[in-house]
Amino acid sequence: MEHVLNLIPIKRIDNLLADCEFIGHEWLDWLRQNKLSCRILVKSNNVEDRSKKIAVGKLCTGVSINQKVTWHSKKKVSGVPFYIAARRNLKGLLIVVATKQPGSIIDDYSKRWSIETMFGNLKSRGFDLESTHMTNLDRMDKLMELLTITVVWCLLVGHWCYGSASQLPLNKYYRPAKSLFRLGLDRLRRVLKNNCAKKDQTTFLDLLNVLSHIGNRHKVFFASAVVACQLGFVQAAGFSIHEHSASAMGTAFAGRASNGEDASIGASNPAGMAVLESRQLTVGSAVILENGNFKNGSFSNPNVPASSSKNDNFLKTTAVPFGHIVLPFDDRLTVGWNAYAPFGLNLDYDKEFVGRYFGDKALIETVNFQSVLAYKVEDDLFVGIGLTLSHINGELSQKKYVSPIPSYNNIDAVVKGDDYAFTWNVGVIWRPYMSTTLGASYHAQTKFNLEGDVKASNVAGGLGDFKHKAELKITMPERVMLSATHQLDEQWTIMADATWTRWSRLDSISVVDKEGTLTQNGSTYVPMHWKDVWAMAVGVAYKVDDQWTLKAGYMFDQSPVSDSTRTVRSPDNDRHWITAGVKWSVIEDIVFDFSAAYVMLKDGKIDEKAYNVSNQAVNSGYGSLIGEYEGQSTWILSAQMTYRF
Template identity: 30%
Template sequence: MNNKSLLKKTLLATTIALVSQQGAAAGFQLVEHSATGLGRAFAGEGAVADNAAVGARNPAAMALFDTAAFSGGISYINPDVDADVTSTAGDSGKAKDIAPDAWVPNIHYIHPVNDKFAVGTSVFSNYGLSTEYPKEIGSLGGGNTELMTVNWAVNGSYRINEQFSVGAGVNVLYADAEMNRYMPPAVLGGARAVKMEGDGYGYGWNVGTLWEINPDNRIALTYRSNIDTTLEGKGDFLREGLTNTSAELDIDFPDLWELSGYHKVAPEWAVSYSVLRTGWSSFKELKATSSLCKVGNGACFTKKENWDDAWRYSLGVTHYLNSQWTLRAGVALDKSPVPSEHRTLSIPDSDRYWYSFGATYNFQQNMTVDFGFAYLDGNQKKGQEVEYAGALPVTYDFEAGGDAYIFAAQYSYWF
């Protein structure tokens, strides 16, 4: 294995995160930015501000910090996803554990400049995907699909007065993707129909506001722009008779709106909530293009998606047990953006329900360790997908779904 291949595999093993029922928000969005947030099902993420991880969700909330703060953590996602496939071309069967496990790291830092301004930075992943089917099951629709993203955000905040703060920032997103599809074994001996791999950068921005009604009640509204990214790389396209040819794949990562709140309802108790809207309606298709692809008039591979905008609702509770321990729990409903008529083998998405809990232990006044756990209940969903082996239509009827478990740990320090 050469150094480039080894580096790519290492990145995928340590920084990708997974969807298709496996521990992320619906579609191929990720919300695993902190162990603290995981413990309350990421309810109130833009308003709670219990450590530096809030910079990834609301730059305005950095105004709450009067000293520099650091947080770093990692989430382990353990999905259990199966698919039962019936094919008109004979590549039928039950594919078990189609979503591999993954580790998802994050790191955050906030630095107050004075009593009005603060700056910060975060590195995390917003989107990811990995599904692996056996070559002989759902060959043209399944195959294997991998998407890894790393988002670097640089933010600033300004405190207008004692109640209102605003913030804004820029995002640099790096994406690396690979996709393989195969002919059914009875067609051309199961030859590879499509291979596409590439990487690229995209750029976006985000803004946030924070209303401190009083020290015990806060409401936040945030927006993150879409990021249109072009992945450049190499592809093999059997239909075109091309191998190792230069090609591009465009991915429009969606915009995000989030309303969140935090309310300390008693000296030892607080509730938090979030409503998150993801603009998945921008995800219309996957298309790989090259000037060398003549059959498709420049389109080497096209797959219609036609997703809808999606909503996520979460509710959390925090119990300040004593000076050393803080306990939390949460629930969430994550609505799928994938209409039933557009559900595919590569992303057999469905609604999912989150049940989570977590804890913070204070080693000392300026140092904490957080732990979080979540169980995701994903429904089994049926779908139908039609692909073409040359001019031969192949129909795949399938039922896919499963559950997932997320474990997270995090270290935070205030300077």
């Protein structure tokens, strides 16, 4: 102990944990003189109380099953004053510990068995490390790495054996006769020695399967839970959201259905997961900072004077996290999961916005939870299919005009609802040449039937607030993605992408009041008449060295909205994306991707009219809104980490 204290100062020692062999006046007095904190197991007849020796069992007569007790007055152990703590386990066995300072005595002492067991794993009853007589530090490093791997294997098998056993054998102290490590080590030794024997039902392949999958299951479920709790939304062309991958955003999403860099390809093309040869987890997020102005606005209804002809704060900063997991089952079959946001909208105008009678707040959140099955048909051909559970949550609000009397034309109307729906997608990847990869995928439409409530508040005349059941049917469109990736040489790679979205599916937004006519006036029915669109992208990647890759890209993102169909809830227009990114391989199995995008929108005019549920304009009684959207732009910053395991 004196030699140990020369190496480790006393102030760095939290506690000395020792069994009853450490008991003795010379030892305990030495601890007292050196002011060394300790937790020591006490022998059955080694306690003095008021100068009288007393059996531990008699001292602890009042300690019940599973109870922990600490005596506040000191007792003498081998003639040295100590505090005493005791616990009676479920079998009635007493554990009595002496200490210089009271506290979590029993809990601290319980760590001794774990520490002692770990040392035992490396000594003669385990790997017998001492008998190697190694002194070379380089060789010791390699040996310890191998032993670390082996310890993990033994613990995994021990956990597996513990879970499959009805009861583990106990020693005379009613503790497990073997640690989980020893349990696993014995099973491994037996199987490696007699794996072909019929009496041993656990084959060597069974154990390899355990070692391959036990640890990974926890990672998969944990990552899925984190991603599911964090997913968000943001507005893009139409309602589309591209931000599911920082690595793909670096090239403006060119090659997103063909370039299998990481697990995020599954969101674009499920076949891409079969291209990946290792288990990997990709998690990240994008932050969207949007700007835009509405100016020269006017509302033609004379009974509702405009209070603000402009609005500069209707676009909100939003975060869009994402997560993707790939687990190759064998050299051909791969399974995977994706969690990302395919569609979304987030607008919130000021209270005095001149267009508040057409729309105040518009919120659409859509989250996809996708399971993928991918298959390697040949070395140059991959296919995949994805089954997706999609959740949508929507909220639309506006002021209601119901009468020319001013006190009756300021009603707040809010519609909220949500729904779940299943959809699917398929994909294929083909490598006609070693340097060229082509990818194609089809994402089916998703039909939602949002059910919720429509509420009216701030109703004049003492009529009180109204709340009715309502529904909103909406179909998110199908998409077709075509991508190409071509490697020019060891450093340069070029990519392209063309994505078609069938936005003509969204012909109108109609809220149906199931109980009355609360929603029958004004803009309950909003004709959309959107058109099908293409998004075209090109990108390039330059590999500086094994650690760094630089990226850049451009995308033209066509809008389904025209001047005649633009509304306060869809102030959209054609977009131009300019992106840049960098890939940093920290080590072989950990890769970071960082990317930035600047998105510019064309200016656009609005001339919105109100319609009733029969798609008839009610401009003469309700009024119309005119104005201009200008200066809309977006900065997007995205980062992700990919971990291969």
